[in-house]
Amino acid sequence: MADLLPEHPDFLWRNPRLKSSYDVVIVGAGGHGLATAYYLAKEHGITNVAVIDKGWLGGGNMARNTTIIRSNYMLDKSTRFFDRSLQMWEGLDEELEYDFLFSQRGLITLAHTDAEVRESIRRVESNVLNGADAEWLTPQEVKELLPIVNISDAIRHPVMGATYQARAAIAKHDHVAWAYARKASAMGVDIIQNTEVTGFLKDGDKVIGVETTRGNIATEKVGIAVAGHSSLLAEKAGFQVPIQSRTLQALVSELFEPVHPMILTSHHIHVYVSQAHKGELVMGANTDPYTAYGARGGFHTIERQLAAAVELVPIFARAHLIRVWGGVVDISPDSTPIIGKTPVEGIYINCGWGSGGFKGTPIGGYTLAHTIAHDEPHEYNKHFGLDRYYTGHLVDEHSASGVLH
Amino acid sequence: MMLIDCPHCGLRDETEFEYGSQAHVPYPQDPQALTNDEWAQWLYFRDNPMGLRAERWVHLTGCRKWFNAVRDTVSYEFKATYPVGTPRPNIPPHHGGIR
Numbered sequence: 472m473a474d475l476l477p478e479h480p481d482f483l484w485r486n487p488r489l490k491s492s493y494d495v496v497i498v499g500a501g502g503h504g505l506a507t508a509y510y511l512a513k514e515h516g517i518t519n520v521a522v523i524d525k526g527w528l529g530g531g532n533m534a535r536n537t538t539i540i541r542s543n544y545m546l547d548k549s550t551r552f553f554d555r556s557l558q559m560w561e562g563l564d565e566e567l568e569y570d571f572l573f574s575q576r577g578l579i580t581l582a583h584t585d586a587e588v589r590e591s592i593r594r595v596e597s598n599v600l601n602g603a604d605a606e607w608l609t610p611q612e613v614k615e616l617l618p619i620v621n622i623s624d625a626i627r628h629p630v631m632g633a634t635y636q637a638r639a640a641i642a643k644h645d646h647v648a649w650a651y652a653r654k655a656s657a658m659g660v661d662i663i664q665n666t667e668v669t670g671f672l673k674d675g676d677k678v679i680g681v682e683t684t685r686g687n688i689a690t691e692k693v694g695i696a697v698a699g700h701s702s703l704l705a706e707k708a709g710f711q712v713p714i715q716s717r718t719l720q721a722l723v724s725e726l727f728e729p730v731h732p733m734i735l736t737s738h739h740i741h742v743y744v745s746q747a748h749k750g751e752l753v754m755g756a757n758t759d760p761y762t763a764y765g766a767r768g769g770f771h772t773i774e775r776q777l778a779a780a781v782e783l784v785p786i787f788a789r790a791h792l793i794r795v796w797g798g799v800v801d802i803s804p805d806s807t808p809i810i811g812k813t814p815v816e817g818i819y820i821n822c823g824w825g826s827g828g829f830k831g832t833p834i835g836g837y838t839l840a841h842t843i844a845h846d847e848p849h850e851y852n853k854h855f856g857l858d859r860y861y862t863g864h865l866v867d868e869h870s871a872s873g874v875l876h
Numbered sequence: 877m878m879l880i881d882c883p884h885c886g887l888r889d890e891t892e893f894e895y896g897s898q899a900h901v902p903y904p905q906d907p908q909a910l911t912n913d914e915w916a917q918w919l920y921f922r923d924n925p926m927g928l929r930a931e932r933w934v935h936l937t938g939c940r941k942w943f944n945a946v947r948d949t950v951s952y953e954f955k956a957t958y959p960v961g962t963p964r965p966n967i968p969p970h971h972g973g974i975r
């Protein structure tokens with residue numbers, strides 16, 4: 472299927488010189504920063520914008536994720552938010568006029584205990600009430616949809632059923648970043664790579680500029696979208712975010728003929744796997760447990776996840792591990808993203824996506840752009856502000872579903 | 877696999893331990909007296925530095941005792957482990973340690 476990838480022009484975006492002032496500066500050229508710039512230009516006509524990254528565009532978690540896109544959360548607020556994101560994904564390649572192999576191949580999430588069966592059925596009902604597609608599958612129905620799954624009783628964690636979201640998808644993550652970058656650049660946004668934001672210039676509680684490794688930039692509006700580095704930048708700006716940075720690892724096998732046409736997840740034993748268009752099996756696990764900025768994790772985490780994968784899908788036993796990597800993910804206390812205003816006037820933040828923010832790229836950028844343009848959150852992110860930790864109105868998806876990615 | 881120096885048992889595999897977040901964060905003396913901001917601080921906000929950090933760990937499948945550690949969040953190196961109730965040792969940022 473690799474021949475489906477588009478022909479590449481030499482340059483997808485301009486490489487402009489950094490100006491001394493912008494209407495808006497976005498820190499972080501990951502999916503969320505680039506999408507924010509795109510929606511600022513497209514929805515709000517704000518094009519005098521710079522997106523600044525200390526490395527290369529899309530080289531953070533955007534480059535490292537396993538690209539699962541789904542909306543089967545538990546709470547009303549999160550399901551509606553993520554389903555809106557999924558709806559945006561459904562027309563995004565056409566809107567951006569760039570193919571990124573968006574493939575709605577369906578997600579099977581296995582249940583292995585009585586408690587998980589109850590929770591899963593409840594989540595299916597809740598999803599349906601919130602307009603997100605969801606079904607409950609018996610083990611036999613799992614087997615019919617995805618024959619490679621072992622539904623035998625004789626394994627350590629037998630399959631007792633599964634939730635199924637047919638609209639769930641994967642996409643080619645790099646191409647998503649490039650697609651947003653290309654359109655944003657065409658509308659006048661400056662994308663500035665290899666430039667680190669090192670501090671903020673303030674007049675009292677108001678931002679008036681950012682300091683970078685290439686000099687200062689005057690601006691009255693800053694959007695921060697730096698994932699695992701959010702605490703460090705917030706501290707430089709003079710406020711706090713309730714984020715812990717942790718390692719999340721993923722891995723790929725060598726290339727195979729298509730054997731696994733869907734996405735398979737188990738939360739109980741912590742593995743999720745799909746087969747990329749090129750043919751490699753792409754797998755991820757749980758985050759390593761401690762605060763970490765090293766983008767490296769323990770090999771025992773990988774071993775556990777491979778053991779789980781091989782038990783559930785015995786034919787994977789022949790696959791070889793080719794590459795393992797980690798990203799620095801931004802874990803929030805309630806496992807819900809933070810998108811909104813900050814205590815510093817003119818600074819807005821998008822963070823807290825943890826291990827699952829690729830799927831939120833369209834809605835994260837869209838709502839941050841709206842919040843920056845209007846100095847007020849959009850209907851979709853009004854419950855997702857930093858203030859919820861002070862008022863107690865958490866969106867506690869972690870306790871509600873315990874579901875990752 | 878890292879080796880972690882339990883103050884009670886000595887060096888053991890990382891997989892025997894569980895992590896318990898930032899150390900030296902005492903329960904508020906009078907929770908009723910806290911403002912919303914102070915309560916939020918205590919509940920949800922923890923340091924997230926790049927570099928040295930004092931943390932709580934528990935030797936879960938060993939002696940099951942809690943202890944404190946100073947660890948580097950970039951190299952993951954444990955610079956020191958010390959008993960609960962004792963102050964954080966003063967460790968220069970580039971001191972060696974146990975990996």
Ligand SMILES: Cc1cc2nc3c(=O)[nH]c(=O)nc-3n(C[C@H](O)[C@H](O)[C@H](O)COP(=O)(O)OP(=O)(O)OC[C@H]3O[C@@H](n4cnc5c(N)ncnc54)[C@H](O)[C@@H]3O)c2cc1C
Nearest residue numbers: 499501502503525531532533536537539668798828829830
């Ligand atoms: C292994 C792994 C698997 C994952 N799997 C999934 C999945 O299946 N589905 C899903 O939805 N999500 C998944 N995620 C999560 C997802 O990747 C992230 O939530 C998402 O990519 C975050 O996007 P971002 O734009 O906020 O961050 P990033 O893409 O990390 O972008 C942040 C950018 O900020 C830059 N930056 C940082 N500090 C500075 C500074 N001081 N100055 C300038 N620039 C700076 C960085 O260089 C980086 O490019 C996974 C993550 C990992 C690591």
Ligand SMILES: [Zn+2]
Nearest residue numbers: 882885935939
């Ligand atoms: Zn011990």
